[in-house]
Amino acid sequence: MSLSNGSAATTTKLFEAVGIGEHFEKVLSVEDAPPWETGASSYWWAAKRCDVGLSDTMLVAVHPWDSHGAHHAGLRTAWINRDHRSHPSYFAPAELQVSSVAALARQVI
Incomplete structure (x- = not known):
């Protein structure tokens, strides 16, 4: 899983261009998270979307x-x-x- 502060589409293209796209099940963007903050809320949102704990990310x-x-x-x-x-x-x-x-x-x- 990847959480980017850029768009998911751009991140996916970058990963594919360097040959690592196949290693990511999900590419998430903070654009899709509830009110974006630089704090832990974006991390919690991404972990919840992937059904994992923060210590597993x-x-x-x-x-x-x-x-x-x-x-x-x-x-x-x-x-x-x-x-x-x-x-x-x-x-x-x-x-x-x-x-x-x-x-x-x-x-x-």
Whole structure:
């Protein structure tokens, strides 16, 4: 499952273009969630749509602040650190830190 802050259609096209679309049963957009917030409500909505708990989901982000928020909401987290930067100490560390989506896939599949 993917929850995107972009449209589901755009996300699906991006996933298909890079050859990972087949690995997602659902592509959800916060556009379809009840009043969109950057807080936990969008995460709860997506988990409920997939009939899973938050601890059974993982937010994959390229920004440390996104994984920080998801961590505090109860999700598992992965940070794709494409630039090999140091993780800011004022944010909760992501459970997984990888350099690419392919590297993440190798760790979770």
